[in-house]
Every structure is written in C-alpha cells, then in structure tokens.
Amino acid sequence: MVYLKAFQNHYNSVIALAPGVDARYIPYLNASLGILSVYLVYRIIFPPARPNGQVINAQQQAKQKSQPLVYTKFTPTTLQPFNGVIEERVLMAVKGKVYDVSAGKTFYGPGGPYSNFAGRDASRGLAKGSFDEDMLTPIDMRIDTLEDLNEEEIQALNDWEQHFAGKYLRCGELVEEL
Amino acid sequence: MVDLPPLTNCLIGALLLVIAYRLVRQRYPDIHPFALYHQSSISPIRNSEESAVHRSTLTPFTYPLISGLNIREGHSFRDGDLRDIWNFAKKGKLGVFNKKSDVIEYHDYDTELTSLVQTVASRFSEYVPGISKIGIYLPNSVENVVTSFAAAHYNMAAVLLPLTSDMDELSRYLEMTQPELLIFEAGVLDFTQLSLPESVHDLVIVVPSIQDHLEWKDQLNEKVGSSIGVHTWEDVVSTESPPKTVIELPQEEYNGPAIIVPYTTLLGTVESVAFSHGNIVSAVAAQLRAVSHSVSFKSTDTVVPLDSIQGMYTRIMFLAALTAGTSVVFSGTTSEGFDFDALRTIVPTVVIASPKSILHVLNYTPGLLINLRLKRASGILAAGNLPWPVLNLFPNLRLIYIHDDQPPRQAKRGEDYNNAGSLTSAQLSLLRALLGARVIYALTHPRIAGPICQTHIYDYRNLGPVRVFGPVVPALEAVVKDIENLKGGDRQGHLCLRGLPTADKGWVTTNIVGEWGDDGCFRELS
Numbered sequence: 001m002v003y004l005k006a007f008q009n010h011y012n013s014v015i016a017l018a019p020g021v022d023a024r025y026i027p028y029l030n031a032s033l034g035i036l037s038v039y040l041v042y043r044i045i046f047p048p049a050r051p052n053g054q055v056i057n058a059q060q061q062a063k064q065k066s067q068p069l070v071y072t073k074f075t076p077t078t079l080q081p082f083n084g085v086i087e088e089r090v091l092m093a094v095k096g097k098v099y100d101v102s103a104g105k106t107f108y109g110p111g112g113p114y115s116n117f118a119g120r121d122a123s124r125g126l127a128k129g130s131f132d133e134d135m136l137t138p139i140d141m142r143i144d145t146l147e148d149l150n151e152e153e154i155q156a157l158n159d160w161e162q163h164f165a166g167k168y169l170r171c172g173e174l175v176e177e178l
Numbered sequence: 179m180v181d182l183p184p185l186t187n188c189l190i191g192a193l194l195l196v197i198a199y200r201l202v203r204q205r206y207p208d209i210h211p212f213a214l215y216h217q218s219s220i221s222p223i224r225n226s227e228e229s230a231v232h233r234s235t236l237t238p239f240t241y242p243l244i245s246g247l248n249i250r251e252g253h254s255f256r257d258g259d260l261r262d263i264w265n266f267a268k269k270g271k272l273g274v275f276n277k278k279s280d281v282i283e284y285h286d287y288d289t290e291l292t293s294l295v296q297t298v299a300s301r302f303s304e305y306v307p308g309i310s311k312i313g314i315y316l317p318n319s320v321e322n323v324v325t326s327f328a329a330a331h332y333n334m335a336a337v338l339l340p341l342t343s344d345m346d347e348l349s350r351y352l353e354m355t356q357p358e359l360l361i362f363e364a365g366v367l368d369f370t371q372l373s374l375p376e377s378v379h380d381l382v383i384v385v386p387s388i389q390d391h392l393e394w395k396d397q398l399n400e401k402v403g404s405s406i407g408v409h410t411w412e413d414v415v416s417t418e419s420p421p422k423t424v425i426e427l428p429q430e431e432y433n434g435p436a437i438i439v440p441y442t443t444l445l446g447t448v449e450s451v452a453f454s455h456g457n458i459v460s461a462v463a464a465q466l467r468a469v470s471h472s473v474s475f476k477s478t479d480t481v482v483p484l485d486s487i488q489g490m491y492t493r494i495m496f497l498a499a500l501t502a503g504t505s506v507v508f509s510g511t512t513s514e515g516f517d518f519d520a521l522r523t524i525v526p527t528v529v530i531a532s533p534k535s536i537l538h539v540l541n542y543t544p545g546l547l548i549n550l551r552l553k554r555a556s557g558i559l560a561a562g563n564l565p566w567p568v569l570n571l572f573p574n575l576r577l578i579y580i581h582d583d584q585p586p587r588q589a590k591r592g593e594d595y596n597n598a599g600s601l602t603s604a605q606l607s608l609l610r611a612l613l614g615a616r617v618i619y620a621l622t623h624p625r626i627a628g629p630i631c632q633t634h635i636y637d638y639r640n641l642g643p644v645r646v647f648g649p650v651v652p653a654l655e656a657v658v659k660d661i662e663n664l665k666g667g668d669r670q671g672h673l674c675l676r677g678l679p680t681a682d683k684g685w686v687t688t689n690i691v692g693e694w695g696d697d698g699c700f701r702e703l704s
Contacts, residue, residue, distance in 0.1 A: 068224040
C-alpha cells in the first residue's frame, strides 16, 4: 500500500514535469491508439477484398502492352514512305519479304549508312555488297527478279536474309500489285 | 524521455505488437501479380481480320508446342502413346468405391488389370474376328478402363458413346461411328427404341451381380435376335474357359484412331471425331506441363472423377492422373452431383467435376459465422493466397478441375441463350473460399482432346460475373477472327485453334465467341 502510494506520487510528479505532454491530451492519445490497434487487428482478420496496389500496378502495365502489327502486302510505291522520314517506321524488302527494321534505325534510318535501303527493295544491293543508289530498282519499274546474280551473290543474299529473319520482325511482303 | 500513463504505454505496446505480427506473418502471394497479367505469349504481328496468335507462356514462339510425354529411350526422346500411359499407371492403383459395404476396392494394374486387358482383347477378337472399333457405353468402372485400354493396346479404336438416356440420340451416334462390338451396363439400354447399325456383331453386357447374368443374357438374346452374339462380362473374363488364343501385344507404332467420340453439333447434326494416340498424349502431356510440378498430380494423390470418363475432357484428365501414377478412385455413382457420403470415405485430394455438380456446393446455407469466414477468405484470396476451407466437407481436397459445358457463343436472333452449365469468375472465387482448394476452370470443344484454355492454378482473382477461361494450353495456339460486328483487331471474335491435340489439319474453326483480355486470358464478352 505504501509502495503504491509512493509510485503514484512519483507518477504525478513526472507527469507534471514532462515537457510537451499535457495531461489533457492523454485521453485523446489513448483513444486514437486504441482505434488504430483495433483497426489493424480487424485488417489482419479481414484483409481487404479489393485488389492491392501491386495488382493494380500489374493491371495498368498490362493495359499499356504494345499492339501487334498487321501483316501487310506492299507494292514498291506503298513501301517507299516507310523510310523513317515520311512514316516513322523503317521498312525494307529482302527477296520479297518486308522487314520492320525500326529497331536498327541508326543503320537504316535517315542519316544512317544504309539509309538508301529504307522503304526500298534492298535485295540487289545486299547481294552485291553495295549500298549505292544505282543498286535500287526504280519505284515505277517491276520488282527485281534477281535472275542475273551469280552463285556467290545468291549466297551473300541468303546470309543477309537469315540475318534479317533472326533480328527483325517480318511484317509483310512485297508484291507487284495489290 | 517522455513518461506516459500506464494505459497509454500498454496501448503503444499493443500497437507495436500488432505491427510486429503483421510484419512477421506477412505472406507473399502464391504468384507475382505481374505473371497473372501476362498469361499468354502474344505474337508481335497479326493478320488482318484476326487477332495476334496467342500461346501459352510455357511454349512461346520459336518453341515447339508440347507433342508428347518425352519418354527417354537411349539418347532420344519419344512422345509415347496410350500403352506408355498404362505403364506409368502401374505406379498407382485403381479403386472403386463400393456403396453397400462402404469400402474402396483397389485393383492392381500389374497383377490384375494388365492380364485382364490381354484377356479382353483376345476374347473380343474371338467374338468378332478382325475387330477394329469397340463401342463403350459404361459408367466409370474397371470394365470401362480395361476395355478402352484393351483397344489401345491392340490397335483398335474405342468409341466413347456419351451416356445419354435418349435412345434415338444413341442410335444416331452408333450409326455415325459404326462399332463392331458394343459393351454396356445391364438395364441401361432400351432395345425396343434403340436401333443397332449393321456393323454391330456382338453385344457384351456388364451385369451387376454374378447370380443373374444368365437371366440377362437370355433376355437380351430374345430382343436382338440370333444374328448378333450376346456375351456377359463374366464370359469375357472367366478363367474356366480361357480364350483359345491369347494374342500377343503388338509392338509397332499405331497411327490409326485410338478414341472416337461422336457428338451433336449446335445445328443438331451428328458428327464424330477420331483422336490418334499422338493427339491424346499431347493433350495429356500439356495438362501435366500446364500445372506447375509442385501442385500437379502426384503419386500420393487420390483423384476422383465425378464426371463420366466417356467425356473427352474428363478422359484426358483421368489419363493425366494415371500418367502421374496417382490412385484414381471411381465414386460408383453415375448421377451428377456430389455423393457426400462416398466422398467422405474416399477422402479425395483432387476432384474432376462438371459445373452442375459443383453448383451443389455453391448452394450452401449461409450463417453469421460462415459469412464472416467467407469475408476473411475473400480477403486472403484477393491478397493472392489460398485460405482455409470455410465448409469442412472434404478435409484433404486441394485441387478441383471443372470444365464448361456451354462455351460462350453468339446467340442467334431471338434465341434464348442458356449458360446454366457454366461458372463465372465470382462463383469460382466463392468455390475456392468455400472449399479451400485451388480451382482450374477449362474451356472445351468436341474436336479438341482435353481443354482448349484453362485458368492458371494460382489465379485467384475475382473478376466479377463474367466467365474467364485463362490462357490456351501449351499444346495449342489460338486466334480470334472477325465475326459479324466483332473485330479480331480488337481481340474479339470467334476462336480458332491449331495444334497437336486435334485430328484436324490446319485451323479448327469453333463457334466459341469471346475476347482476349489485357491479361492474355480468353473470356466471355462482357
């Protein structure tokens, strides 16, 4: 009993002495602590049934997935705008197959070493290992049949074709007329 | 240091305890949410008038689709066939629940069933020389399994006749498939209404008790006349007069049809589909791959098919369970619905069910305690974990396979579209909470063995009152194509598939209409 009394006295004196803690706020503090604990316990027993932040994040990311390209038939005329200047995408035809080489824009895009090939049929140039303008078939002429190539050139062209097939997306084909 | 009253200190202590508990008991979801929103691998290019090709993430582009069981033979691997599945099954046992005595009778594959398979095949080729098709009209039973595997071992086709009670429908199926021998259970066929096609030369009747098998035989003899032979299962397996010539197991590869399934199309015409051994093993292997190894069928599992194994989906699941060496137990009921007493004795860990039977579980009686526990369970599911079961019906049940009987399609004008045989995402979520088991919901089509699409085993998302079927299985690839006002470019349209579990070459066009969600799951149009 005496001990308790002493404790109470000490306690009252401390309360009085503690700076910044006003005894009047103690009940509010108690109440808010109590409510917070009860809420947290409630959340442990009943976790929220709506999706959490991580799920919503994943959902949003999934919505932003890039749309697939449509496989298209091009004629030399409709292919030409895809040179990185008129259209943003860079396309290029090899042996009648059109590849989307936008990922290699530094090579095939405007200002790149192979920029002549952008939007054009590059078969003959690749076969002959030349990037000159005169390797390209004019747009208003028929598609190059490549019949006059020698064995070595055909081999080089096939190697190039494999390189493109492995690295870039084939997004269409080159035809004479639609 | 600030001194506070003891009550406040206690409260702070309690709060810290709660926070500490939350940190210690924090559970990671069974699968990262990112994976749930990237469930298909989608090709970067598409044709006009159709969506991009969707595949399982297990078999992305440049990888081959799953073709078989990958059985090692020396330095090479082969796909295997149904005979290999039988060899795998020898690890487990086949059980049949006997309702009268309330016990499970187990049959051993090695000592009992394998010799039975040989006897049955020998007898059948004795009854009908050069037999090539066996019509099976049996409930889930040992006779059904033995007969179908006898067909598989001896290069005959098993014709799985749907267990319909409509004899006109059954006559049309028989007419379509032309089996040479028909095996069925006593008392289920009405021979006054059933017309047998000319191909049928022999009837084998499975009689419940041995005592009255002669009686059944005489009755049947009267009905079908003398041109058709009549035997009972007892005659077939009797050891008193063994078959004259026990034919040896052929070793060559089989390319002919292994299983033939007749079905009625939406237009009411009867068609049939013949699956080869290759089609079936690719469907089985895809099933075993699609579900991650740690939660897939295990040799310690007790698998109970509640739906008829005459259906192709349940058949493939049953074969997958056999391949994994599980103990499969037939519950001995042909009716739909849970036979609770039987299941309580069997204690299944995996159940293969139809939506109709699952509806019995969903019609639980709500109460205050159950509602509170459901609230907790749905919260745990939303966090990506599996809760404890709310209803203590099946203590060991961990996995339920369900397939959709009524795939979504475009209703014709004025047609009353009925999807009673289906479960929505919300209902599946409720089922997970009620039974504390994982649920795999599958979309099926008669021309494809096994499921087309199925939900991911760890996908517990509740997406509301819409049917979600998940990504395509790793043996198939799928697109949706334009139909009427739906555009494939918007990932909406009718589903077309190609791959290995189908006998059809090229794209199989289905009448299933739906869309690809952002998460790569195929779903009903909302």
